[in-house]
Amino acid sequence: MSLVLDPAAQDLLFREARTANTFTDEPVSDEQLQAIYDLVKYGPTAFNQTPLRITLVRSAEARERLVQHMAEGNQAKTATAPLVAILSADNEFHEELPALFPAFPQAKDLFFAERSAREGAAGMNAALQAAYFIIGVRAAGLAAGPMTGFDFAGVQKEFLDGDHTPLMVVNIGKPGADAWYPRSPRLAYDDVITSV
Ligand SMILES: Cc1cc2nc3c(=O)[nH]c(=O)nc-3n(C[C@H](O)[C@H](O)[C@H](O)COP(=O)(O)O)c2cc1C
Numbered sequence: 722m723s724l725v726l727d728p729a730a731q732d733l734l735f736r737e738a739r740t741a742n743t744f745t746d747e748p749v750s751d752e753q754l755q756a757i758y759d760l761v762k763y764g765p766t767a768f769n770q771t772p773l774r775i776t777l778v779r780s781a782e783a784r785e786r787l788v789q790h791m792a793e794g795n796q797a798k799t800a801t802a803p804l805v806a807i808l809s810a811d812n813e814f815h816e817e818l819p820a821l822f823p824a825f826p827q828a829k830d831l832f833f834a835e836r837s838a839r840e841g842a843a844g845m846n847a848a849l850q851a852a853y854f855i856i857g858v859r860a861a862g863l864a865a866g867p868m869t870g871f872d873f874a875g876v877q878k879e880f881l882d883g884d885h886t887p888l889m890v891v892n893i894g895k896p897g898a899d900a901w902y903p904r905s906p907r908l909a910y911d912d913v914i915t916s917v
Pocket residue numbers: 738739740741794795866867868869870871889901902904905
């Protein structure tokens with residue numbers, strides 16, 4: 722009774738939600754992606770820097786190029802998912818920062834003048850946003866299959882540029898037959914939470 726979120730929504734987002742390895746043919750529309758983004762864009766990031774960038778791999782030709790860079794065990798699901806997205810971190814996010822964090826426009830030059838500082842912040846905050854994105858996919862009644870098993874340098878060269886670091890590739894769609902392995906255990910509260 723401690724959670725205010727509707728129990729059905731708790732199941733949809735977490736308890737019943739699974740990482741899908743197979744998908745049906747049902748397409749995922751741009752409208753669904755727009756709705757997902759318009760929800761998860763509100764997830765918090767440091768200085769509201771929002772460094773996540775999402776590349777939708779829509780054409781068959783681009784899909785084929787991506788599959789070549791996936792680890793062998795990830796190739797079939799990436800080839801057959803209705804939609805595949807490449808999530809990356811924009812290491813030049815600071816250019817938008819004065820507009821995105823008008824309360825403190827000096828942050829751009831004070832904290833993010835150095836590329837190394839931007840890369841650290843972009844990696845951390847884009848990863849947070851990737852998690853929001855996965856939950857948003859679930860909120861749309863879809864399943865996500867996030868993957869880091871791919872050639873990062875190859876994907877960066879093929880689809881991004883030197884300012885964008887790949888984070889993960891996410892298969893998106895309705896789960897297909899035998900979509901998941903048995904649920905793996907999770908750590909218990911007492912294994913994870915300490916109080917000081
Ligand atoms: C960042 C990230 C990277 C992952 N990389 C892969 C991958 O390369 N290949 C794969 O088959 N599963 C991958 N997974 C899937 C995880 O193994 C799966 O989400 C986890 O075991 C929980 O499964 P469940 O949601 O069905 O409980 C990845 C998941 C995440 C979040």
